[in-house]
Amino acid sequence: xxKVLIVDDDRTTVKLLQTLLEMDGFxxxxxxxxxxxxxxxxxSAPHIFLVDYHLSDMDGVELVLSLRxxxxxxxxxxxxxxxxxxxxxxxxxxxxxxxxxxxxxxKLASILMSLLE
Numbered sequence: 001x002x003k004v005l006i007v008d009d010d011r012t013t014v015k016l017l018q019t020l021l022e023m024d025g026f027x028x029x030x031x032x033x034x035x036x037x038x039x040x041x042x043x044s045a046p047h048i049f050l051v052d053y054h055l056s057d058m059d060g061v062e063l064v065l066s067l068r069x070x071x072x073x074x075x076x077x078x079x080x081x082x083x084x085x086x087x088x089x090x091x092x093x094x095x096x097x098x099x100x101x102x103x104x105x106x107k108l109a110s111i112l113m114s115l116l117e
Contacts, residue, residue: 002116003027005046007037007063008081009056016105017050024109034058038066041073048112049073053082053090061086061093068094077115 004021008014009032018028029044031037034055041049049067053060060080067073080090083101090098096115 001025001027002048002112003029003044003046004048004050004112005029005031005037005040005044006050007031007034007055007060008050008052009033009054010052017108020105021109021112026109026112032056034060034063034066037063038070041067041076042070045072046076048116049076049078050108050112051078051080051095053080053084053086061089064090064093064095077112079112079115 004026006014006017014030021028029040029046031040034057051060051063064078067078077096079097079099080095081099081101087098
């Protein structure tokens with residue numbers, strides 16, 4: 001079962017994504033803050049990250065840079081999502097894929113699985 005860490009502080013969005021991904025066979029971990037995500041990444045070893053650009057304690061780019069700098073998460077796929085046009089910034093920081101919001105939540109599982117293959 002692939003393990004995804006969703007890093008987003010919007011509870012409604014997170015709950016929807018968690019429900020859909022669990023129905024598609026993912027184990028879902030949730031962090032509302034970047035620092036919590038870093039701690040969980042080291043403790044739980046997720047297979048993939050879904051990171052929002054806007055977090056309360058840091059922006060998603062900072063989180064991506066931190067994940068890429070750590071040996072145990074340097075090669076773990078990262079998807080960043082935002083309603084802003086920050087795709088170039090996200091990809092330059094090391095994200096594998098950028099999703100513009102709103103995105104189709106029903107397609108998320110197949111997007112994540114394609115990055116895990």
